[in-house]
Amino acid sequence: MTGKPPKSPASNAVHNGQGTSSKRIKSTASNMSIKSKGNDKTHSAQSPAPDRCLSGHPDDIHPIVLTSVTQEHFECRVEQDVTSDNPFKPLKRADIVQDMKARAAVSDFSPIKQAVMDYPEEEMLLVFDSDFKYGQSFYLVLTVEAKQRILSDIMPNVQNSVEEQTSEKIMQKTPTHQPWKSLGSEREIDDEIVKDTRSRLKVEIFRVRRDFGAEVTFSDRSAVSAKDAFVECISHHYKNLSLNLTERNITVHAIANTRTLSTQTKWTYPKNMCTQYEFRQFTEEEKEKCLLSENLKTFASSVAVRCEIAIQQNVITDIFFDDWATLSEVISTHGDKTDSHLKEYQSFTDLCYSKDKMISYISWHPNISGLIAVAMTERLSFEQRISGSTKLLLNPPLILFWGFSDPINPQLLLKCPDDIFSFQFCPSDPNIIVGGCKNGQIVLWDISLHHEQLKGIRGGGGRNMSTTNQVFEDKQENLTSVVHYCAVSSIEDGHKAPITDIQWLRESFEITRMGIPVENKNMMCVQVVTCASDCSVMFWDIRVPCVIAQSQTDRKKKMEQKLLEKPHGIPTTFKHLDLSWRPLFRVSLQKIDSGGEYRPVKFSFRDNTCDNQTVSLTDKPVFNKERPDITEYSQLLVPSDKHLKPLENISTNLYIGTEEGELVYTDWKLEKDESGRLQCAKPSQCLFTLNSQVNTVQHSPFFKDIILIVAGWTFAIWKEEITQGPVMQSPYSEKKYSGGCWSLSRPGVLFFGTEDGDIEVWNLVEKTHKSFHTQNITTSQITCIRPWINHSKQNLLAASDQSGTLHILEIPWMLHSPSKHEKLNMSKYFEKEVERLMYSCTKRQAMRPKDKKNTNVDEQRGKVEPVVPEEDVQKMYEDFLNTKMLILKDSGQEFRCNI
């Protein structure tokens, strides 16, 4: 039941209560304030609040009215002496008493006469009451305590004055009981009380008696089926009850900025930076003990079988060998002929210097690519020379330098005293050139001054240089610089016949006067070997000989005087040698069988493959460039023999090809013979007779013991130490060979020049009975062939002919790039040939025990006409060849042998 409580009576009561209470509060408040005011006063003023008198002012002050006369008398005129701000006026009591006496009843102070009399002190306080608080304009303070109280209360009085006036004096009172006023609320309560309006009825229900204890059957009845079985009170959404929260009080608490951080420390632990250890080893006793143990023996026997099987498997066949990959190599060697054509790269001929002359020798410059030097000689016979000797003086023999950039003008001319048949650049210093003359002299040139000019010559790159040269030369009448020779050997001590071959000794060793090779401390080429038709081989040293140096100082001075007369411009590098140069020693070549001597044409010895680029690349000293001290040959002295260490591995054997076509194998060391004199040993072997002059003897650049010898219509390859015969000899060809050389890049390729101007290329890997490729390059006889590797892609072959033209040919890729395992194949081939030689030799020796001459045997191997019964030998030979073919086929190498 909702009912609003009747507001008016209760509220009245409340208000009244509030009103009274407010009054009370007010009064208590005013009491409190005054009390507080009283407490606010200073410590001295703790007097209890004065009682309120009925008139409304405290007892100890008395409001009085002061007339204007009195005011003037006591000097307390209103607004003049006393103001509201300054209300206090102390009066003398004596004055007041006097005034009272003077005016008796008229005095204003008469009502308080008694109080004044009782006043203890001399001064009384008169306070101007501007607000008429106590009803009058002035009041007089009657007691000392009040006066003190008021006086000390000056400041707060001003402030509290407002308060004082508004608040009443309140007294603390406990609220007293007041009777309850009824405002109609008891009627409401009565309404709410539940009372019985009638007495309660009592109803008793029980079942029919007969059903007591009877069976009861319960059945189910679904509540849903019957309609009125249940009454549902569904909850429904009552809008008024759901409140929409439009306002919600939340609290927000500000906190300081937080930040999550984490760190992880690295747990370092000591790690090994490096360890040094050495392997464990058994001591000798332990090893011995192990070796003797039974365990090891059983192990060895059991394991050996397995190992042997595996090893033999490997030997039988190499299962990882890729036939397919290597097949391409085999195919490439059988290329067509066009691939093996030597392309003409350039040819050089000079109009004035090459006229009617032939080139006798070619030499490539070892360092500067594209520079080649040729020696021009007259192609006249001896009688013609004599008859035309005057004409010869006008055309001095020259060595021409050709550069690839300029095919018309030679780069440099070297003047020679006579026709040069052989010359060579010094391998350690290409500015020194030594040449052998027709008259038996050795000539030395020094072209260091022109080195810079020559350096600029490149095949094509130097074209600019050459054009500028030409510009200059136009002004200077096209002069190429001429270099005069700077030293010649002494005429009496040198060769007496034309020097046919000259070679520098390698810088790694030098020869002493005894012929013993010793180490060369200078690492410069200082010695030269020459051979001439006067049956001697001489060794020369270009340094100042030390033994006779002292005795020759006088002679030197004389020489110097003579030298000063020489024209300016000749380098004085070898002035110590000029005209006084003597050979170190001399090797004579006595014939083995008969008297007389061999006349050497060409020679070659094992450790002196000077001009090859393939093998000696690693052996060459690094300092091949210009060195400042190299020109001081005059300061090099032949060292005394004792200080130098002899080298063991240098072989002192020479192969010499002679005019009669023999290959002579000799040792150049001097030996003591019976009489104690030093003499050269006789040549140990004479290996060959070809019946025509040998024109080339050359060691192979790849194999140290394989020598090529070209003579007449055939050439042969010999192996050192194998004296039974040549390893390979070519069949006699129709054309005479006039020159030959090994290829520098392929171990099995040889180049030959013929009389007709053909170049024959032999590829021993493929065919050994025929030339691989023949090509005609000129009409006249080829006099010299020299190969050269310009750079890795360009292999050149220089061929000179008798008409004075120098041809430069480019070797095609197929001919200069070695096939796979070519060196191995060639060495195998040589070995097989050697075996064959041995075999056939022994067989023939068995056939002819009396015949001890082994040299004749292989001479005409090409046309076999044995002395012994033909059929037997032939049959044996054929058997041998058949087995050989079988073996060769099996091992996969198809060499066709000479049949």
Next chain:
Amino acid sequence: MSVEETIKRIQSQKGVQGIIIVNAEVLICNAGIPIKTTLDNSNTVHYAGLIHQLVMKARSTVREIDPQNDLTFLRVRSKKNEIMIAPDKDYFLIVIQNPSE
């Protein structure tokens, strides 16, 4: 047949560069130490130490796949040569051969 004869026989085969007999006892922990060799000392010890580990690994591989199985022979073919290893219980034999010679 003694150990020397075995070694000589194997050495005489074509292309054989060296033979080493190595101790393989694992229990006493002095394994991988060469006993007899035809090579120089530094090479021998090198081979012995390295190949010992290889053999142990190979053997354990074989045995893990099938515990009844065991390693009988190991051939390591390289570009330059072939190393053949015959292991046994206590020792193993290393043969280095150059097959293309």
